Amino acid sequence: MSAEASTIAVDPEEPAGVGRVILHRILLTVGPILIALVIAGLILVAVGVDPLAYYGYVIERGLLSPTGVQQTLTRMAPMLFLAAGLIVAFRAGIWNLGVDGQFLLGAVTAAAAAPLLANAMPVWAAVVGAFVLATVVAMIWSLVPALLKAYHGVNEIITTLMMTFLGVSFANVLVKLVFLDPETTVPQTRTLPVEDRLPRLFDTTISSGLLLGLVAVIGVHLIMTRTAFGLKLRVVGANPRAAVHAGLDVPWLTIAVFAISAGLAGAGGAVDILGVQGNVRADWNPAYGLTVIPMVFLARLNGFASIAFVLLLSVLSIGGESAARRLGVPNHFTLVLIAIVLIVLAIVEYVDTRYLSRRR
């Protein structure tokens, strides 16, 4: 157990030549993406699609066109919250692989609570209330794996994976049986009117959830790297036995990590509902967590790098969806593209640490 923790708690800080290091990292990120685009392009050629046209649309819709870039930035919000939650957990050596369940329950809670609360109080208070409730529900959802881990040492990979399966089904049960909107035929929760949702930034369609997400990631990064509490969590992650000897209350810290991590995931669900979706449809499960988990690892659990990787993910998924629609490729290609990017990034990272960085 201590062993698996030490892979997680890699110290991302690199000394010396900050400018050069940043340039190096940028090259190491852009290079693999280009390689990945070439490989994925070969697949496109194989199925008879012009890869240049495809990538043209991806960049235009994901990054350059005004509506596209606004969608991209909006899509980042829930993923940033997930990244924040994952950073806390992984740095503390807790494999929270259940963020998708926590996210979904947060989403359903927010969707159910917002319209109800809006009847009783001003809209802004209802939105804040729904947000807080979603966070709390996700925290409670993580309590069982947290207690099992803290007091019985039950491996959290099993429990959080199971709680995700359970959470996805439970969220569906809630949508179909409890919080059903009686006025629609499709099973879904009541829709939050557009004007009641999270405010948009300035004159754009970008949801202010983006700002909240950025605050969450940067806040988590600073807490983990700059505060005593963060140090304690990292000690638990690096070596739980040493943490016990250092007099840290490891079970309590473990529960705290689960609560923060799950709470952030739940908040991510709330932001997606209150900012963008407005309701939860039955069987809705975007499963953002599955793509954000490897991104967070590639970012070496660094908050700022995670923001860049989440942006990349968002560009690829928004641009990919649009390119696929225009060129008649199924949207599944986006998954392939993201997967190739992930694997090539990991390989180049390896080559770098093995051969390039050693020479310097």
Place this chain on the structure above:
Amino acid sequence: MTGLFSEIFLSALLFGAVTAAVPLLLAGLGEQMSEKAGVLNIGIEGMMIAGAYVGFLVAFMSESLWLGFLGGAVAGMAVSSIMVLLCVRLGLNQIVIGIGLTLGLEGLTALLHHFQFSRTYPRLPAADVLAIPGLADIPVLGPALFQHNLLVYLSVALVFVMGFIYRRTQLGLNLQAAGDKPSALDIAGVDVVTTRTVAVLTTGALAGLGGAYLANVGAGIFVPFITNGAGFLGIVLAMLARGRPLWVLFGALLFGISLSLTTALQVAGINIPTDVIQMIPFLAVMVMLVIFGRKSSLPAALGLPYERGSR
């Protein structure tokens, strides 16, 4: 409603449970071997879906179910060889590569399916069943348990083969050591990387076979995302079973029954969302963990790449 507890209903329910359990069993047994050897194989979902697609494609083209199974196993193994190269040999992050493989193969198989079959959605003929003489005539249990495809019996036999390998053979000891104390295995003169390679390739073959069974026998058709988390369930089963193959079988049957129950109740016209029933096995396992929860003894070096000479 009256038919709910009839013999035919019960027997169909159990038959469905076994059919649903076999892919989980194969995935769980495979994952168990990887984990024993110290590799957390998160890419197993990708290996299953590759096996499902190739297995279906080969069976459809060659009109031979068994060539299909073979194709599925080979496809799963091919995917796992990427995992071997990147994670076992080079020591890359097992979670990044595992999830990458899963996403990529889900996407790729869906893409290929779109271009080949999305207009026709061809189906395979029903798989041959091998009725075990004598046992197959038992009321209720006979048709439910002893009139399956040969692969089903072979999978169950595999549980005992695995148990034998782990307890009685040198390979079993090597696998265990590769997961618990790889440096000791290295000192004993056995190559850790080779041992883990064997384990991960076996995992791939079993997962691919499970996927092929799921598509060819369970569904009779390949549709995108057909594995639907079966690989992740395999991971859960392997971890719950903690190295004991028989427990994977029990776990797979438990989840198989609940999967079968969801379809059976729908057929019987009972109006409960399937999600309620799908929650039951997870709830049962969580409750069991809460009541009996104690230290789970996972291999000490699980998830860690082995590099000779490193601490």
